[in-house]
Each structure stands twice: as structure tokens, then as C-alpha cells.
Amino acid sequence: MSVTANQRSRKTLACTAEATAYQKAFGAELRRRVVEDREPYAIVQADTPHELFHAMDIPIVTNQWWSAYISAKQLSAEYFDAMTAKGFPENSCKYCSLGLACTLANDPERAPWGGLPQPTVLVARLTCDCIQQVFGLWAEALGSEFFPMEAPAWTDKDPDWFLHARDDWRRVYQPDRIALMVREMHDLIALLENRTGRKFDEAKFHHLMEQINVQEGYIWEAAQAIGNARPCPVSIAEQMPNTMIPQWHRGSDWAVAHAKKFRDQVLEKIAAGEGASTNEKLRLMWIGAGVWHDPGFYQSLEEKLGAVFVWSMYMPFAGPAYIRELQGSPMEALASRVASMNETLHLPPWMSGWMVSEAERCGIDAVVILLPPDNRLSQSGNKLTALALEQAGVPVLMIDADMVDAKIWDHDKMVGMVADFLEQRGLT
Amino acid sequence: MIAIAGPDLPHEVLLAAACHAGPIAFDPERETPQALQWVESKFAPWAFAVVEGWAEHAYDGLEAVLFSRADDTSQRLYYYICELQRRGLLAGPEPLICDIAKIPRASSVDRTADAVRKLAQRLGVGDEALEAAIVATNQRRDSVPALADGKRCLLAGTPPPDDRLHRAIAAQGFVPVGRTLAEDWADLGEPVAEASGDPALAIARGMHARQSGSRSFADPATRLRAAIDACSASAVVLWRIEEEEAQCWHLPAERRALDEAGVPALVLTRRDWLARDGAAAEITAFLSEITP
Numbered sequence: 163m164s165v166t167a168n169q170r171s172r173k174t175l176a177c178t179a180e181a182t183a184y185q186k187a188f189g190a191e192l193r194r195r196v197v198e199d200r201e202p203y204a205i206v207q208a209d210t211p212h213e214l215f216h217a218m219d220i221p222i223v224t225n226q227w228w229s230a231y232i233s234a235k236q237l238s239a240e241y242f243d244a245m246t247a248k249g250f251p252e253n254s255c256k257y258c259s260l261g262l263a264c265t266l267a268n269d270p271e272r273a274p275w276g277g278l279p280q281p282t283v284l285v286a287r288l289t290c291d292c293i294q295q296v297f298g299l300w301a302e303a304l305g306s307e308f309f310p311m312e313a314p315a316w317t318d319k320d321p322d323w324f325l326h327a328r329d330d331w332r333r334v335y336q337p338d339r340i341a342l343m344v345r346e347m348h349d350l351i352a353l354l355e356n357r358t359g360r361k362f363d364e365a366k367f368h369h370l371m372e373q374i375n376v377q378e379g380y381i382w383e384a385a386q387a388i389g390n391a392r393p394c395p396v397s398i399a400e401q402m403p404n405t406m407i408p409q410w411h412r413g414s415d416w417a418v419a420h421a422k423k424f425r426d427q428v429l430e431k432i433a434a435g436e437g438a439s440t441n442e443k444l445r446l447m448w449i450g451a452g453v454w455h456d457p458g459f460y461q462s463l464e465e466k467l468g469a470v471f472v473w474s475m476y477m478p479f480a481g482p483a484y485i486r487e488l489q490g491s492p493m494e495a496l497a498s499r500v501a502s503m504n505e506t507l508h509l510p511p512w513m514s515g516w517m518v519s520e521a522e523r524c525g526i527d528a529v530v531i532l533l534p535p536d537n538r539l540s541q542s543g544n545k546l547t548a549l550a551l552e553q554a555g556v557p558v559l560m561i562d563a564d565m566v567d568a569k570i571w572d573h574d575k576m577v578g579m580v581a582d583f584l585e586q587r588g589l590t
Numbered sequence: 591m592i593a594i595a596g597p598d599l600p601h602e603v604l605l606a607a608a609c610h611a612g613p614i615a616f617d618p619e620r621e622t623p624q625a626l627q628w629v630e631s632k633f634a635p636w637a638f639a640v641v642e643g644w645a646e647h648a649y650d651g652l653e654a655v656l657f658s659r660a661d662d663t664s665q666r667l668y669y670y671i672c673e674l675q676r677r678g679l680l681a682g683p684e685p686l687i688c689d690i691a692k693i694p695r696a697s698s699v700d701r702t703a704d705a706v707r708k709l710a711q712r713l714g715v716g717d718e719a720l721e722a723a724i725v726a727t728n729q730r731r732d733s734v735p736a737l738a739d740g741k742r743c744l745l746a747g748t749p750p751p752d753d754r755l756h757r758a759i760a761a762q763g764f765v766p767v768g769r770t771l772a773e774d775w776a777d778l779g780e781p782v783a784e785a786s787g788d789p790a791l792a793i794a795r796g797m798h799a800r801q802s803g804s805r806s807f808a809d810p811a812t813r814l815r816a817a818i819d820a821c822s823a824s825a826v827v828l829w830r831i832e833e834e835e836a837q838c839w840h841l842p843a844e845r846r847a848l849d850e851a852g853v854p855a856l857v858l859t860r861r862d863w864l865a866r867d868g869a870a871a872e873i874t875a876f877l878s879e880i881t882p
Contacts (some may be wrong), residue, residue, distance in 0.1 A: 249842035251859055255835060286692070291662035291804040295839035298807075312698060315659050315689035315705075317673060338704065345697045509666065510673035538632035538835055545628050546673055548741055 174438065175431075177423045178400045184416065189231070193275050194209040195221050200279065202358040205261070205300070208292070210311060210502040211347055213374070213496055216413060218351075219358045223278060226451075227285075227410060231262040231274055233455050239569045241267050243478040253536045255292045256564050257451065262300040279305050282357045285350065287311045289504040309353060311346050314339045316505055321515030323506065324482035331486055331498040343497035349493035370413035371492040375485050377412060380421035381405055382481035384428040389524040393437030394445065394472035396428055399460050400438070401477040402452055407479070443468030444589055445525055446580075447556075449475065449517060449547065450532025450540065453563070455571060462577045464578040467590050469580070471526050475507060481514070482506070504539070513543040514550040521556050528589055529558045530580060536564070557581040592647070593683075594775055595640060595667070596658025597803045598690050600706045600793050601778055604656070606723035607713035613772040614655055615648075616640050618864060628674060634663035634833050635863040636751065636771060643764035644671065644682050652683040656709075660690040660797075661806050662835065684713075690797055692805040701795035710790060720789040726780045737821060739815035740765045743877065744823040746814060747830040747837060749774040751863060755829060762877035774802065792881040804836035811840065811847035818851050825880050826855040827873055831863045854880050 195201045203221040205228075206212065217554045232238060238256075241263035246252050248266055261278070270276040281304060286297045288310055301308035318324065318336050381404075388396060396404075404424040408417035409575050441464055448471050453459055463469040483503055486495035506512040516535045521529065529551055533538045548558040561579055562573050584590045591611035592604055599696040604610035616639035625641035643649060668687040674680040680865035689705040691698035697806060710720055727788060743759045745768030750756075756766035779800045801808035816825060830838055841859060848855040854874040861869055 185714070249845060251838045251841065253832065253860060254838055288805065291836035292839070294805065294807070295836055300841060312691045312693055312701065314691065314701065315665065315668075315687045317687065319669075321674075321676075341690075342697060342701055346695075349695065349697065351794045509669045511669075511676060514673070533630070535631065537632065538662065538833075540668075541630035541632050545630055546670065550677075 170468075174436075175396060175400055175404070175424070175427050177420065177427050178403055180423075181403050181420060184420070185407045185410070187401075188411070192223070193223055196223065197275050197279055201312050202282040202360075204354075205278065205281045205284045205304075207258075207297075209287050209289065209500065210285045211350070211496055211500045212412065212500070213367065213370055214347060214351060214354070214362065217370055218354055218358070218362050220282070220354060220358060220360060223258050223281070224410060225248075225261050225456060226256060228264075228274075229257065230452075232264055234259050234276060236455070237272070237274075238455065242569070244269075255289060255290075255296070255537045255539075257534065257537055257540060258286075258293055259296045262296050262303070265300060265303050274503070274548075283307050283309050283353060284346070285311065287310045287313050287500070287504065289313045289508075289525045292537075292539070296477050299477070307353075308352055311350075311500075312342060313504065314342050314501070319511050321511040322513050323502075324516050325517065327482040327498075328485045329487045331495065332489075335498040340494050340497045340499045343501045344493050347493065347500075363544040367486070368492050371486075371488055371495060373413040373415075373418050375488075377408060377421040378480045378484040380418075380425040381408075381477060382485060384425040385478040385481065386471070387425075387428055387432055389478070389520075391432045392525070393439065393442035394470055395431035395436060396437060397438040397461060398448060398471045398474040398477075399457050402474060405477040405480055409484075412484075427486065434552065437468045437470075438472075439464040439468070441465060441468040442470045444470065444527045444584065445473075446471045446527040447473040447517075447521055447524070447526040448532075449529060450534075452476070453532070455570065456573050456576075459573060462573075463581060463584075467581060467584060469528075469584060469590070471530075473520060473526060478520055478524075479507070508539055508542040510543055510546045517547050518556075519556050521551060521554065526556055528584060528587065529556055530583075531558060531560045533560045533562050534564045535562050535570070557589065559589040591652055592654045592656055592686070593652050594656050594658075595865060596656075596661045596664030596688075597775055597777075598692075598779075598797045599656055599658050599775070600709060600797060601798050602707060602720060602723040602727050602782065602789075602793050603710050603713060603715055606710070606715040606719040609713065610652065610752055611652060612778065613775040614640060614643075614652075614762060627680075628670060632833055632835065633666065634661075635736075635831070637663050637667050641670070641674075641680075644680055645681060648844045649682050654684040657685060657687045657830050658690055660692055660800075660803050662804060680764075689719060690805075692702075692798060692802060692803075692807060694729075694807050699794055699798050702798050703788075703791045706790040706794050706797075710845075717789050720793070720802055721785070722882055724782045724789055724792065728784065731781050736763045741824045742767050742821045743825040743827060744817055744821055745827050745829065746817060747828045747858075748834055748863075750829070750865070754865055755827070755869065755873065758873045759827065759877065762874060762876055764825060767823065772818050777802075789825040809843075810837065811843040814844050814847045815851055818853055823853055825877060826851075826853050827876070828855060828859075829861060829869065830859045832860045833863070857870050 244267035245263040411417040592609040593614040622638040622642040624645040625638040659665040671685040691701040749771040759766035783792040842876035
């Protein structure tokens with residue numbers, strides 16, 4: 163296999179470098195607090211209520227961020243091999259388990275940060291069969307405790323959920339599901355207070371929730387502008403960090419200010435008629451997690467074919483997934499955010515309804531969907547979404563690859579597949 | 591009638607409503623061209639057979655099919671069937687889901703109890719009828735026949751689609767001990783508390799406490815040791831399919847448990863659901879070398 167992984171992506175916004183620099187500094191600060199100062203901290207999944215930890219000033223290491231960090235250091239293949247050597251099947255889910263693999267490899271000399279120390283707690287929502295096993299084993303390996311959260315069934319299925327999520331969230335996300343999540347979050351707060359001695363500050367939490375609305379409002383504005391602009395002013399390689407890095411710090415003064423700065427720079431580029439590519443002929447949509455080990459993939463067909471990836475989920479998701487009118491109930495509003503973050507991205511009708519709407523909004527010519535072979539959750543909903551997109555007149559290519567496992571990623575082959583698909587569908 | 595398509599479901603409610611059709615019937619060998627258009631590769635293989643059967647109107651005689659959140663494929667399939675019906679691509683019975691919450695916390699027990707009450711209410715089953723169903727079901731639990739005498743071989747791991755692996759074990763003179771998928775779904779579990787004053791909660795507690803299944807929080811190595819002891823197994827076949835996403839994480843601990851138990855064991859992982867990969871022959875070879 164001729165792997166040409168980790169090709170660099172091209173960046174054009176000043177704020178992108180600022181975001182990555184901030185995150186690098188934050189990483190160093192987080193490492194100091196967690197590794198050197200041995201502050202109580204938590205390992206959490208991306209779809210858990212980070213806001214509670216922020217309000218209690220408890221540092222968190224997000225599993226997906228940690229996985230991307232390990233993957234970017236080209237260590238994923240080595241750690242997955244180590245896990246296989248310990249008797250785990252080779253086809254086990256890769257996306258959620260890289261952090262566990264790093265811990266099990268137990269090689270402080272080579273591991274980022276020398277490996278994660280013992281956390282106060284690990285938190286995950288049970289959105290698949292795999293995650294409770296991974297986090298249970300991880301907690302055991304780290305001598306810690308696993309606090310699972312339910313992913314309750316969602317029987318009120320509104321395909322247009324994204325139109326109502328901001329103000330009608332009690333109906334959209336179901337009162338009984340919200341109540342369960344609130345109860346679980348109170349249990350989690352009690353656990354954190356008992357284990358860390360830190361107190362949950364209601365006023366700070368309320369302010370944080372308001373600030374998150376402001377922050378995600380800027381991102382939403384920028385996403386709307388990008389969807390309408392021709393050419394696309396900002397590549398997804400820049401959309402991702404300018405959305406995700408502030409989102410890891412959501413509600414902080416820096417995050418709000420950065421989101422505003424990003425929006426302003428996007429609008430400036432649009433006003434100046436500048437495009438992320440000078441050769442935009444085809445607008446592509448990427449469905450799936452980012453291919454962290456080869457970010458240059460997304461810009462690889464711009465010059466030759468004028469095919470520009472203008473959409474990935476991270477940025478446009480900010481509006482419907484995060485913004486909530488608090489209605490005097492910030493905890494319930496947070497519960498509605500947490501209760502369905504994964505479901506709306508991986509289950510019909512929510513996933514397909516939103517993706518078709520977004521493809522129409524952004525003038526998408528073709529879609530590429532990532533179909534990880536060993537991960538039911540990440541595969542889930544993709545075929546029905548592809549069908550819905552095709553029925554809406556948007557050609558779809560599904561590629562078998564994994565977002566963190568570089569072993570089964572071949573840059574040249576993947577780029578060739580996309581090029582062939584565009585040609586076969588008469589787009590080039 | 592209502593068929594079930596998943597584990598840990600509240601059999602008492604369906605029995606009280608006199609609408610229990612048992613596990614949904616499917617042909618594991620059937621070709622599934624329609625299902626392959628809609629369902630991704632990592633779903634448990636039974637999902638493809640069920641969706642294909644649904645598309646071919648095999649279940650049109652049912653009023654509903656009850657799925658379970660205690661299993662990932664089952665709960666996802668609920669959403670898929672709902673969506674395919676919404677788009678007009680499928681007809682047939684109404685899909686229902688029982689929101690079984692397995693986390694060992696009071697909030698999850700209460701959530702499961704709410705799910706039982708919701709189903710009972712939908713089916714017009716009151717507390718009195720539910721209580722009577724608990725008593726009747728407990729009697730059925732008590733009347734389970736004892737295992738046959740002889741050398742026993744525990745078949746653990748993924749519940750197979752039928753008795754094809756059981757037959758391979760029996761052919762070598764061993765009594766196979768282990769459930770097929772349909773038997774697993776139909777299993778009544780441990781007795782439910784009678785005369786508790788809240789039959790829905792009593793049923794929910796039983797569902798919540800059940801230790802089998804992909805969302806169980808029970809220690810898998812301890813469970814395996816207990817299963818070996820319970821049937822006095824002379825041999826163990828631990829068989830898991832390629833699509834398995836939960837139990838596979840426990841393989842190292844289970845190997846240690848098997849070593850500690852000192853029982854001859856054959857571990858087959860990432861295997862074909864239909865055993866077209868020679869699993870039966872491997873079982874035959876393994877058991878033929880075990881001296882009683």
C-alpha cells in the first residue's frame with residue numbers, strides 16, 4: 163500500500179493559526195495541570211456535558227481530541243498493534259479506543275504526555291455497544307471510575323429537528339429524555355463534588371450557557387455565510403479547527419472572542435470575493451469524522467479538478483446542536499444538547515433530514531461519505547442518508563476507511579477514488 | 591400479535607395482553623439484496639434477514655415488532671424500520687422500542703420501569719393483569735427442564751442463528767449448553783418479585799439486572815466462570831462473529847478465566863455467522879481430542 167499520509171492542508175485565515183496556537187498552549191497548560199500538578203481531571207467523550215466540568219473548573223481530556231492528538235503523532239498503528247498483542251481482536255472499534263490502546267501499551271517513554279495519569283472519573287454516553295466496554299476497561303486500567311450516561315430511545319422523530327432545536331427543544335428532544343439526562347447530570351455533579359471537593363457554581367454555569375449561545379451564534383452566522391458564498395471562502399480544513407478548538411473551550415472568553423474573529427474574517431473574505439480555492443468548479447460535502455491523519459486529502463483535488471470540499475459537519479452543526487434558548491432552565495437546555503448529539507449525526511431520520519437540507523443550502527454538487535469498516539456507530543445512517551441525497555439529486559460516494567487508523571488509509575488511492583467517482587457521475 | 595426482536599424485553603406485558611408472538615422469525619440463509627441497500631455492514635447479521643423479510647411482507651400478519659435498547663443492532667434497526675416506513679419503502683407491522691436502560695443506577699431502573707408502564711398502557715394491561723402474568727411466568731421459569739446427563743460442552747459468546755453449532759457438539763457425544771439467538775431473546779431470566787405492589791417496577795428490576803447481552807455491566811469473566819460451573823462443563827467453545835462489537839472487548843479476561851478454570855477450550859473469534867468458515871469441523875476436531 164502506498165500510503166502518503168499526513169500531507170499538510172493549506173491555511174489562509176490568520177485566526178486559524180491563532181486557534182491552533184491557543185490549543186497548543188492549552189495542551190501544555192492542561193498537561194501541567196493534569197500530569198505535573200496532578201489536579202483532579204476527567205476523561206470524557208465529546209458528546210458528554212463538558213459544561214459541568216467547565217463550571218466546576220475541572221480539567222477534561224476529551225477522548226476524541228486525545229485520539230486525534232495521538233493519531234497526529236503517527237502513533238495510532240503502533241498502539242493498535244499493541245492492543246492486538248494483548249489479545250483484543252484486530253477489528254475492534256478504532257475511533258473510541260485509541261486512548262485505551264495508548265494506556266494499555268504502557269510505554270511512558272513514547273506516549274504523549276508520558277501517558278495519561280489516573281483521572282477522577284471517565285464519562286461516556288452509551289451510544290453504541292462498544293463504548294461502555296472501552297471506557298470500563300480504560301477505567302480499570304487507570305484505576306479509576308467509569309460514569310456511564312444513558313442514550314435514551316427517541317420516539318418523537320422530527321426530520322426537521324434542526325429548524326426547531328433552538329427554541330422548541332423541549333418538544334424536539336422529548337421531556338422524558340431531558341428529565342433523565344438532568345437526573346444523571348445531577349448524579350455526576352454529586353460525584354464530582356465528592357471526589358474533588360470543588361463545588362458546582364449555578365451562576366457560573368448559567369453564564370457559561372449564555373456565552374455558549376453567543377459563541378455558537380457567531381459560528382452559525384459564519385456557516386450560513388459560507389453556504390451562500392461563491393466561491394467558498396474557507397476550506398473545511400480551516401472550518402474544523404476554528405469551530406472545534408473554541409468548542410473544546412466553549413463559553414470561555416477566548417472561545418467567544420475567537421468565534422467572533424473567525425466570523426469576521428470569513429465575512430471579510432466573502433466581501434473581497436476571495437475563495438479558499440482559486441479554481442472552485444465543484445462543491446463537495448464530506449460526511450463523517452475528519453481524517454486526522456491526512457488533512458491534505460481535502461485539498462488534493464482542488465487544483466486538478468476544481469473539486470473543493472466546502473462542507474463538513476463540525477461547523478454547520480454548531481447552530482442546531484448547541485444553540486438553545488435557555489428559557490430559565492439552563493440544566494434542561496444542556497440536557498437537550500447532550501441527549502441527542504450523537505443520534506442526530508448517526509440515525510435516521512435526523513441525520514438524513516439534516517444532511518439533505520444542508521446539501522441544498524450549500525449548493526453541494528457531490529458528497530463523499532466515510533464508512534469505517536469496523537465501527538457500527540460511525541457507519542450508522544450512512545446508507546439511508548446516501549439514498550436520500552441521491553433522491554435529492556446529489557451524487558454520493560461512500561469510501562471504506564477509518565478516521566484514526568492510518569493503516570487502512572492510502573492517500574493516493576482515496577484521491578483517485580474521488581476523482582473517478584466525479585468523472586463517472588459526469589461532473590468533471 | 592407482537593413479535594420481539596431483541597434481548598431483555600418484558601415478556602410479562604406481552605403475555606398479559608395475550609399478544610406475545612415470540613421472537614421474530616427469519617431465515618438466516620436468505621439472500622438480502624434489499625436490506626443491503628439500507629443497512630451497513632457492521633450490523634448483526636440477523637438484521638439483514640429481518641429487514642429483507644419485512645420488505646417481502648413476511649411480517650404483515652403481525653400488529654407490531656418490539657425492539658430493545660439493550661442491544662445496539664436492535665435499537666438501531668428500530669429507527670431504520672421507522673424511517674423506511676416513513677419513506678414508503680417498507681410497509682408491514684409497526685415498530686416499537688422498549689427503552690431498556692442498563693446502567694447500574696436508580697435512574698436507569700426507573701427509566702426501564704417507565705418503559706414497561708408505557709408498553710403496558712399501550713396494550714391496555716393493568717397492574718392486576720401484570721401481576722398475574724408475573725406469577726404465571728415465574729411458574730414457567732420454575733418448570734425449565736434440567737440439563738441432560740452426560741459430558742457437557744458450554745457454547746458461549748455470540749448466540750448462533752440456529753442449532754448448527756449445537757449439532758456439531760452433540761455429534762461428538764457432548765451435551766451442548768448454550769442458547770440460540772431466538773432462545774436468548776425468549777429467555778425469561780430470573781424470577782420476578784411477586785406481590786411487590788408495583789409490578790411494572792418489579793419487571794423492570796428483573797430486566798435491568800439481567801447479566802447477559804451486550805449492554806450488561808456484569809463482569810464477563812465472572813459470568814463465564816459461573817456458566818462453566820453451572821453446567822459442570824467438560825469443554826468450552828467460545829464462538830464470536832465478525833460483527834460482534836461488545837463482547838470482543840472481554841476476550842483477554844475471558845481467556846484468563848478459561849485458563850483458571852482448567853477446562854479445555856476452543857476460542858473462535860471473528861467468525862462467520864452462518865459457520866461457512868469451517869467452525870463445525872473445528873469444533874469436531876477439538877472435542878474429538880478430549881478424553882472424558
